Amino acid sequence: MSVLKSTVGWAADISERSSEVPVPSVAGQHRQTLLELILAAKARVGIIGLGYVGLPLACLFAEKGYPVLGIDSDEVKARALNRGRSYIEHIPDERIAALGQQHDFKASTDMEELRQADVIIICVPTPLTRHREPDLQFIEATGRALASVLRPGQIVILESSTYPGTTREVLKPLLEASGLRSGRDFFLAYSPEREDPGNASFGTSRIPKIVGGDCAAAREVATVLYDQIVAGAVPVSSPETAEFVKLSENIFRAVNIALVNELKVICMAMGVDVWEVIDAAATKPFGFMPFYPGPGLGGHCIPVDPFYLTWKAREFGINTKFIELAGEINAAMPEFVVAQLVRQLSEQQGRALRGARILLLGIAYKKNVDDLRESPALTIFEMLLKQGAEVTFHDPHIPLIKPTREHASLSGLKSTELTPETIAAADAVLIVTDHNQVDYDLVGRHARLIVDTRNAMGRAGISAAHVVKA
Structure with a gap:
C-alpha cells in the first residue's frame, strides 16, 4: 500500500x-x-x-x-x-x-x-x-x-x-x-x-x-x-559564470588527482611510498592541499566535466593543453594498475595474467557508496577479462552490476561473498575501491597477493611482502 x-x-x-x-x-x-x-x-x-x-x-x-x-x-x-x-x-x-x-x-x-x-x-x-x-x-x-x-x-x-x-x-x-x-x-x-x-x-x-x-x-x-x-x-x-564555477571546481580536482597519479608513478620507480610523501607534506599548515592517487577517475562529474570545458573552449580557438594532459594521465591509470598486477603475478608467483584468478575488491567509483557511474573498476574489470583472466568481484554496496552504457558486457554480474575460501582461491586480490566495510585483516591473512591502489592495507596497519601498492 x-x-x-x-x-x-x-x-x-x-x-x-x-x-x-x-x-x-x-x-x-x-x-x-x-x-x-x-x-x-x-x-x-x-x-x-x-x-x-x-x-x-x-x-x-x-x-x-x-x-x-x-x-x-x-x-x-x-x-x-x-x-x-x-x-x-x-x-x-x-x-x-x-x-x-x-x-x-x-x-x-x-x-x-x-x-x-x-x-x-x-x-x-x-x-x-x-x-x-x-x-x-x-x-x-x-x-x-x-x-x-x-x-x-x-x-x-x-x-x-x-x-x-x-x-x-x-x-x-x-x-x-x-x-x-x-x-x-x-x-x-x-x-x-x-x-x-x-x-x-x-x-x-x-x-x-x-x-x-x-x-x-x-x-x-x-x-x-x-x-x-x-x-x-x-x-x-x-x-x-555559475556554469563555469561548477566546471572549475571539478577540473581543480581532476588536475590535482592527475598530478598525484603522476607523482605515484615516479615514486614507485624510485622506491618511494607516495602516500607517505603526501601525508608528510600535508603537515605543512599552508600552501599544500592533500590529494591522493588511485586507479583512475570515477563518478559523474570529475571524469566528465573537464571535457565539457575543453569542447567549449575550442569554439573560442583555445587549446586547453593543461586540462587535456590531466585527462590523459587519469585515463591511463587503469592500464597502469593492470600492468602492475601483471608484473607482481610474474615476480611473486611466476605466472601470467592469462588464466589467473583475480578478485576485485570494490566496484563502485568511490568508497562507501553504491554508485557505479564512470567507475575505473569497470574499465579494469574488462581489461582483465580481455587479457584472459578469470575475474570476480566483491562490493558490499553493489550486489549486482547494473547496465551501463560503456560496459554492457558486465551487466548482471553478482558480487561474491568475501570469505577465507574466496580470498585464498584467488591468485591475486586487486583493491580498487577502499570501502570501510571490507575486512582488510581477513584479506591480508588469506590472500596470496594483494595489489592495493588505494593504500587501504596501509591505512589498516597491514604491511607484508605479499602486499604491494599500485
Missing part, C-alpha cells in the same frame, strides 16, 4: 494564491508572487530527475515544508518512492517513507503535472558521447517537454553540470518555443549541483549553492529559494 498522503497542494487552483499587491510590470508581479510563495513555504517545487542529485533535493524541499513533485522517466523509481522505498543506499527507506507520511511529496512520470509547479528544477544527466563531446540529449528533451507545459509565473532552474552557455544557448530557446519569454513571462536560472554521495559531513543542506540568473529577478528568486534550504546561496553575475 502506498504511504503517499493526499497531495492537495498540487491540485490547488493557481488563482487562489495570486492575491499579491499590484506591481508595475508583469515580470515584477511574477517575481513578487514567487518570492511570497517561497518565503511562506507554499511554492510548489517540481524536480525533474530523481537520481543522486534530484532525490536528495526533493527530500530537502519536502522536509522544509514545500509541496514537492518529483518527475522521473523511470516508472519503477516513481512507484518505489510513492511506496516509501529508496533505491539509493545513503538515502534510507525511512526518510523516503516520511516524505509521504509527514510531508507533501509525490513522484510521477507525467510531465503534464508540472503545469501546477511554481519552481521547476532540472537534474538530468549530462554524459559524454563516445567521442568525448558533451551529450545534452537529456537537457534538450527536458526543455522540449517543458515548453509544452510551461506557464507564466514559473521559474526554471537547471542544475545539471554542463558547459558555459548551455542555460541561455540551449535551454532558453527550447523553453521560449512555448511563446513565453524569459525575464517577462517566466524566469530562468542556473545553480550547479554540489552533491557528494556518501559524505556524512556535507549533506545537501550544508553545501552553499551558486546561483546565476538570466535576469536580475531570476537570480533574486533563485537565491531566495535556495537560501531557505541550504547553508546560503551565492549569487553570481550570470548563468555562464
Whole structure:
C-alpha cells in the first residue's frame, strides 16, 4: 500500500494564491508572487530527475515544508518512492517513507503535472558521447517537454553540470518555443549541483549553492529559494559564470588527482611510498592541499566535466593543453594498475595474467557508496577479462552490476561473498575501491597477493611482502 498522503497542494487552483499587491510590470508581479510563495513555504517545487542529485533535493524541499513533485522517466523509481522505498543506499527507506507520511511529496512520470509547479528544477544527466563531446540529449528533451507545459509565473532552474552557455544557448530557446519569454513571462536560472554521495559531513543542506540568473529577478528568486534550504546561496553575475564555477571546481580536482597519479608513478620507480610523501607534506599548515592517487577517475562529474570545458573552449580557438594532459594521465591509470598486477603475478608467483584468478575488491567509483557511474573498476574489470583472466568481484554496496552504457558486457554480474575460501582461491586480490566495510585483516591473512591502489592495507596497519601498492 502506498504511504503517499493526499497531495492537495498540487491540485490547488493557481488563482487562489495570486492575491499579491499590484506591481508595475508583469515580470515584477511574477517575481513578487514567487518570492511570497517561497518565503511562506507554499511554492510548489517540481524536480525533474530523481537520481543522486534530484532525490536528495526533493527530500530537502519536502522536509522544509514545500509541496514537492518529483518527475522521473523511470516508472519503477516513481512507484518505489510513492511506496516509501529508496533505491539509493545513503538515502534510507525511512526518510523516503516520511516524505509521504509527514510531508507533501509525490513522484510521477507525467510531465503534464508540472503545469501546477511554481519552481521547476532540472537534474538530468549530462554524459559524454563516445567521442568525448558533451551529450545534452537529456537537457534538450527536458526543455522540449517543458515548453509544452510551461506557464507564466514559473521559474526554471537547471542544475545539471554542463558547459558555459548551455542555460541561455540551449535551454532558453527550447523553453521560449512555448511563446513565453524569459525575464517577462517566466524566469530562468542556473545553480550547479554540489552533491557528494556518501559524505556524512556535507549533506545537501550544508553545501552553499551558486546561483546565476538570466535576469536580475531570476537570480533574486533563485537565491531566495535556495537560501531557505541550504547553508546560503551565492549569487553570481550570470548563468555562464555559475556554469563555469561548477566546471572549475571539478577540473581543480581532476588536475590535482592527475598530478598525484603522476607523482605515484615516479615514486614507485624510485622506491618511494607516495602516500607517505603526501601525508608528510600535508603537515605543512599552508600552501599544500592533500590529494591522493588511485586507479583512475570515477563518478559523474570529475571524469566528465573537464571535457565539457575543453569542447567549449575550442569554439573560442583555445587549446586547453593543461586540462587535456590531466585527462590523459587519469585515463591511463587503469592500464597502469593492470600492468602492475601483471608484473607482481610474474615476480611473486611466476605466472601470467592469462588464466589467473583475480578478485576485485570494490566496484563502485568511490568508497562507501553504491554508485557505479564512470567507475575505473569497470574499465579494469574488462581489461582483465580481455587479457584472459578469470575475474570476480566483491562490493558490499553493489550486489549486482547494473547496465551501463560503456560496459554492457558486465551487466548482471553478482558480487561474491568475501570469505577465507574466496580470498585464498584467488591468485591475486586487486583493491580498487577502499570501502570501510571490507575486512582488510581477513584479506591480508588469506590472500596470496594483494595489489592495493588505494593504500587501504596501509591505512589498516597491514604491511607484508605479499602486499604491494599500485
